[in-house]
Amino acid sequence: MRMQNQRQVYGQELVELGRENERIVVLEADLGKSTMSCMFQQEFPERYFEMGIAEANMVSFAAGLSLTGKIAFVNSFAVFAAGRPYDQIRQGVCIGRLNVKIIGSSAGLSDFGDGATHQAVEDIAIMRAIPNLTVIAPCDGVEAKKAIRAVAELDGPAYVRISRNDMQDIFPEEQDFEIGKPYVVKEGRDVAVFAAGVMVSMALKAAEQLEAEGISVRVVNVSTLKPFNDKAVVELSRGMKGVVTAEEHSYIGGLASAAAYALRGSSIPMEAVAINDVFGQSAHSADELMIHYGLTDKDIVNKIKSILK
Amino acid sequence: MNSVVNDLEKRAKEIRLNIVKMIGPGKTGHFGGSCSAADIVTALYFWKMRHDPKNPKWSERDRLILSKGHAAIVQYAALAMCGYFPEEELYGLKKLGSMLQGHPDLRKIAGIEANTGSLGQGLSISCGIAAGAKIDGMGYKVYCIVGDGELAEGQIWEAAMAAAHYRLDNLTGIIDCNKLQATGAIKERFDTFPMKEKWEAFGWNTIEIDGHDMEQIMDGLSCADKVKGKPTMIIAHTVKGKGIEIAENNAAFHNGMLTKEQYELACGALMD
Numbered sequence: 081m082r083m084q085n086q087r088q089v090y091g092q093e094l095v096e097l098g099r100e101n102e103r104i105v106v107l108e109a110d111l112g113k114s115t116m117s118c119m120f121q122q123e124f125p126e127r128y129f130e131m132g133i134a135e136a137n138m139v140s141f142a143a144g145l146s147l148t149g150k151i152a153f154v155n156s157f158a159v160f161a162a163g164r165p166y167d168q169i170r171q172g173v174c175i176g177r178l179n180v181k182i183i184g185s186s187a188g189l190s191d192f193g194d195g196a197t198h199q200a201v202e203d204i205a206i207m208r209a210i211p212n213l214t215v216i217a218p219c220d221g222v223e224a225k226k227a228i229r230a231v232a233e234l235d236g237p238a239y240v241r242i243s244r245n246d247m248q249d250i251f252p253e254e255q256d257f258e259i260g261k262p263y264v265v266k267e268g269r270d271v272a273v274f275a276a277g278v279m280v281s282m283a284l285k286a287a288e289q290l291e292a293e294g295i296s297v298r299v300v301n302v303s304t305l306k307p308f309n310d311k312a313v314v315e316l317s318r319g320m321k322g323v324v325t326a327e328e329h330s331y332i333g334g335l336a337s338a339a340a341y342a343l344r345g346s347s348i349p350m351e352a353v354a355i356n357d358v359f360g361q362s363a364h365s366a367d368e369l370m371i372h373y374g375l376t377d378k379d380i381v382n383k384i385k386s387i388l389k
Numbered sequence: 390m391n392s393v394v395n396d397l398e399k400r401a402k403e404i405r406l407n408i409v410k411m412i413g414p415g416k417t418g419h420f421g422g423s424c425s426a427a428d429i430v431t432a433l434y435f436w437k438m439r440h441d442p443k444n445p446k447w448s449e450r451d452r453l454i455l456s457k458g459h460a461a462i463v464q465y466a467a468l469a470m471c472g473y474f475p476e477e478e479l480y481g482l483k484k485l486g487s488m489l490q491g492h493p494d495l496r497k498i499a500g501i502e503a504n505t506g507s508l509g510q511g512l513s514i515s516c517g518i519a520a521g522a523k524i525d526g527m528g529y530k531v532y533c534i535v536g537d538g539e540l541a542e543g544q545i546w547e548a549a550m551a552a553a554h555y556r557l558d559n560l561t562g563i564i565d566c567n568k569l570q571a572t573g574a575i576k577e578r579f580d581t582f583p584m585k586e587k588w589e590a591f592g593w594n595t596i597e598i599d600g601h602d603m604e605q606i607m608d609g610l611s612c613a614d615k616v617k618g619k620p621t622m623i624i625a626h627t628v629k630g631k632g633i634e635i636a637e638n639n640a641a642f643h644n645g646m647l648t649k650e651q652y653e654l655a656c657g658a659l660m661d
Contacts, residue, residue, distance in 0.1 A: 105524070127524065129555075137513045137547030144517015147495075147502065148525060152517075168544075171507040172514055176495045 083246040084221025087185060090242055091116025093228045094153060098124050104232065105150045107131050107138050115155040115185040115242075135160050139168035139180070146179040151232055157191065158184030158200035158241060162207050173237050174212045181231050182207075182239045187217075188277065188328035189360050189369040190244035199360030200241075205333020207239040208306045214238040214259060215306040217327075219280035220247045223303060226257030234259060241277060245366050248281045250301070260304045262312045268298035271384050272320045274313060276302050276335050279326035279353065282370075285377035290384060297384065302335060310342035317348055322387030326353040326380055328370075351383040393436065394603045400470065401431040401603075405632040406659040407466040411479040411489075414652035418482075421642040423463035425567035425600070425627035426455075426534055432606045433532055434467045442472040445499040451529050452502045452518055456511020457536035457565060458492040459644070464501070465489055473500040509542025511535065512562060516552045519560040519620075530614075531560045538570030540581035546591065552620040553592030561613040562593075562622040565600065567629035571643040588622040600625030632659060 098104045107129045112118035121128040131138035142152035161184040173180045191198045207215045218224040231238040275283040280301045287297035327335040336352035355373050363369045412418030438451035469476045481487040488497040492506030505511045515533035588595045594616045598605040613621035630636025633655045
């Protein structure tokens with residue numbers, strides 16, 4: 081199974097988009113070698129803006145560029161991209177529905193070494209709460225590439241979550257990506273798992289284990305967290321004995337919240353694999369953190385079993 | 390020249406009258422900061438800026454971003470006078486469903502270039518527009534009016550550095566320096582002075598003018614055109630509430646209310 085790094089894929093796709101469309105501009109707050117926006121700088125220095133370590137100005141500056149017809153990609157770590165310029169995203173970008181794309185890199189716990197200050201566990205919640213903003217958490221490199229292209233083509237603001245670490249390919253190369261569409265990754269009859277980002281691969285592993293025990297699990301990749309496809313989630317839950325959500329994010333305001341709201345009229349049992357209402361911390365590997373915060377295939381298996389009990 | 394100045398002064402007075410009328414008696418509105426900026430806004434729309442009310446999205450137009458978005462009504466009055474929308478619309482100010490929101494909304498009003506109101510952001514947006522113009526090789530100019538109280542926002546200084554770094558000489562900022570913020574004198578509440586020294590240290594050309602002297606405003610705007618390689622900040626010394634006697638230099642009229650009597654008095658003085 082091929083592993084890809086979303087940051088690398090993102091950097092390459094941004095260059096590709098830059099070649100195809102001269103309206104693409106890129107802004108960075110001194111993390112270009114990590115977000116991989118540096119690749120765009122190398123090819124198109126005249127359309128690349130190093131904004132210094134000043135995220136608020138970067139977002140509003142991007143709003144200004146978009147007002148001259150540019151498609152502005154704003155880069156930083158997810159904690160800084162979604163957190164520091166929340167007000168700039170809300171006021172200057174989203175009220176006016178401007179063509180600004182916020183790329184939150186090293187999202188979730190993926191920046192394992194840097195600790196709580198650098199681990200975005202609530203970025204989706206913050207971004208989802210803002211009207212007019214599209215929010216996407218791709219599950220792998222293939223989907224990240226397609227999602228970046230999709231938001232470039234979208235006329236309006238978007239937030240895309242990018243992981244720091246290598247991810248296993250799941251999204252089929254030949255599959256079209258459509259904003260707002262959940263993808264059934266594996267069919268099943270007993271329980272539906274709605275997952276986003278790296279948790280899609282965890283859900284698949286969980287499903288494989290349970291298959292051996294005679295439990296059939298449907299795995300759905302819900303990469304678009306907003307606009308959230310309530311209808312599809314309801315449809316894909318129909319006839320199931322239960323639903324489990326899985327995300328590398330706080331249970332507040334992310335996939336668990338969105339799915340619970342979508343299923344509010346249903347009596348289907350539901351469980352969530354998510355980070356409790358706590359901050360992250362440093363560790364020597366992302367895997368250690370995933371285990372510590374209960375974000376593994378085993379955690380998904382346990383939640384599924386608790387529902388079926 | 391004199392007739393041009395006279396005409397602009399007459400327009401500024403009429404804009405102030407419309408500010409008073411659109412808020413009306415017994416209702417709160419941002420009289421203070423709107424009236425202090427009235428002469429500057431008038432000079433921009435009726436003398437300096439190239440723009441076309443019939444074609445608000447004309448790509449070569451000069452842009453005005455009102456970073457101190459709470460003074461929206463001065464811009465609304467000017468846009469209506471230009472013909473961007475009928476003057477009757479002014480009386481729908483802040484009514485439910487009205488295009489004239491409490492703060493400028495680019496999706497609702499032709500001639501509004503950005504959504505402002507959260508202070509400190511307009512200058513950054515202006516920088517982005519100016520940078521976009523440079524990429525496109527367009528010659529239009531970007532004007533941004535900021536408040537003196539607004540200078541407390543850290544983002545203003547991020548924008549100041551960015552504008553100097555990217556040599557945005559197509560950007561002219563104007564500080565509506567009326568010396569009062571919402572809760573009192575800037576010098577006492579939160580001192581944003583000295584201004585000239587700060588902007589020069591940040592790499593800007595500065596010009597200091599009397600923001601109610603039409604000829605000085607015109608001179609200042611003309612001088613800014615000649616500066617190459619760096620942005621210009623015009624520090625315009627103004628009087629908060631200028632033209633409405635009871636509101637002049639009165640922080641209570643940052644967002645204040647005229648009684649029926651005060652309203653009649655203000656209208657009368659502005660109709661003279």
